[in-house]
Amino acid sequence: MAVKVQRPDLHRIIGKDFAALSYLVALGEGLFPRLRAxxxxxxxxxxxxxxxxxxDFRHEAHSMVLIRAALADVPDFWIPDVxxxxSTGKVLTMEYSAGERVDLYGKNHPEAMPKAINxxxxxxxxxxxxxxxxxxxxxxxxxxxLPDGRLSLxxxxxxxxxxxxxxxxLTRLLEAVVNGDARATTEAYLEMAPANEQVNRAALVVDVKAVLYEIHRHSLADASIGNAFEALLRAGSENGVHNPGEFFLLTRAFIILESMIRQLSPGHDYMKSFQEEIARRKAQHFSLGRIQDKTTRLAREMERLFSDAPSDTRRILRRFAEGNLGRVQSPGMEALGDRVSNNLERLASSVAFGSLVVGGSLLLFAQMGGWHHRLGEAMVISGILGMVIRSLGAWLRNRRRP
Structure with a gap:
């Protein structure tokens, strides 16, 4: 077994260091306002x-248990058990990893590095x-x-x-970065960051274009996702985006991983491995099971909207009639409630049919072939037919209305 023991007074030392660092940051922003960006x-x-x-070793132990369970079925990989x-908050005891550092192992076994990198x-x-x-x-x-060739983290x-x-x-962001699509990169990036009215979107798109140009003007094999994320964070900060902390950690993770890959095997095409995994993720995103799950959730939301909207509308209008206008019987108000409820039902059905058209179009544009293409055609046709039928029904009702 292996035991990890925390140094004494570590929390007090870290607290003092960060208090000093926070003071310096506040002082720097006061003297140089541009740093606030x-x-x-x-x-x-x-x-x-x-x-x-x-x-806090309890947090580390919890993360080890979760990731070990999640990656248990991944071949050529092992995580020691806690x-x-x-184990306590200051002592972590785990299984012993009887292996050799990957960089030292790579010097003696360079032929094993491509598999390890993948x-x-x-x-x-x-x-x-x-x-x-x-x-x-x-x-x-x-x-x-490890001695048997597996990796241990x-x-x-x-x-x-x-x-x-x-x-x-993040999936959309990575795909847009690899494809060099500045507008799609910007939109996906802003989805990950908290909403802020101060964001200068036009300037951000221009800066993102410059970032993507730097990536794609060289061979894609030499590109760095970590550096791209770092440049994206900087461009966002300069244009009013408040970047989430998770994005900083993600950028750090990619930078460290890419640095290690280039150290282990400088000529390895890291982006090829990366693109293969993104393609697999994209195929999984459009898998039948995933589409069925999203469709089921959409159907439940629509069902809830259909069932709740009319009664909620009538209840609000009734309270308005009885509250602000006194206890008055108002047939006109009830009729208005019926019309608003009907309009809500038509709106909800239009959203549902529109979702079918959009979802089917995405499948068709993905050009994945096979059942994905047939499903996309069926969704588009169903959505268009639904909208036509809904429009005809509304037209007929309007003609019968005196």
């Missing part, structure tokens, strides 16, 4: 939170997109090669978490 307090706060999590009964890329993207929990400090000292003190909505936006 870089969100330095956010960076310091995220760094402090990250260090606080890293020095020995919970011998495994690292797959692990990184799988943990981000599938689990939303990723290792943010995968430098060579935390990656070992250690030190889970610094981890990041992404919810499902942010993972969806």
């Amino acid at each position: 870089f969100d330095l307090p956010v960076i310091v706060r995220e760094f402090a939170n990250s260090l606080e999590r890293e020095t 020995i919970a009964e011998a 495994t690292l890329v797959k692990l990184m993207l799988h943990s981000i997109f599938e689990e939303g929990l990723f290792h943010a400090d995968s430098h060579p000292g935390n990656v070992f090669v 250690l030190d889970f003190g610094m981890t990041g978490e992404l919810d499902e909505a942010m993972r969806e936006s």
Whole structure:
């Protein structure tokens, strides 16, 4: 077994250091207002939170257990298990990883590095997109090669978490960066950042175009997702975007991973491995199971809207009639409630049919072929027919109305 013991008085030392750092940041922003565009307090706060999590071994143990369970079926990979009964907030006991640092192993076994790199890329993207929990400090000292050739990942003190909505936006962001689409990159980036009315979107698109130009003017094999994210964070800060802390950790994770890959195998085409995983993620995003799940959720929301909207509308109008205007019987008000309810029902059905057209169009534009194409055609046709039928019904009702 391996035991990790925390140094004494570590929390007090870290607290003093961050108090001094926060004071210097505030002083710098006061003297140089342009520094406020870089969100330095956010960076310091995220760094402090990250260090606080890293020095609480209970958090590290919890992250190890979660990631170990999530990646249990991944071949050529192993994470040591936590020995919970011998662990506390300042002592972490785990299984011993009888391996060799990946950089030292690579010097003697360079032929094994391409496979190791592909495994690292797959692990990184799988943990981000599938689990939303990723290792943010995968430098060579935390990656070992076991005697049987498997990789072992250690030190889970610094981890990041992404919810499902942010993972969806990140998928679109990465695809847009690889494709060099500045507008799509900007929109996906702004989905990940908190809403802010001060954002200069036009200037941000221009800066994003410059970032993507720098990436794509060289061979894509030499591109760096980490550097692209770092430039994107800087462009966003300069144009009023308040970057989320998770994005800083994600950028750090990619920069460290890419640095290690170039150290292990300088000639390896990292972006090829990366694009393969993005393509797999895209195919999974448009899988039948995923579409069925989203369709079921949409149907439930629509059903709730259909069932609740008319009664809610009547209730609000009735309270308005009885409250502000006194206890008055108002047939006109009830008739208005009926008309508003009917309009809401038509609006909801129009949204549902429009969603079918948009979803089907996405499948067709994805050009994935096979059943994806047939399903896309069926969704588009169903949505258009639904809208036509709804329009005819409304036209007939209007003709019968005196």
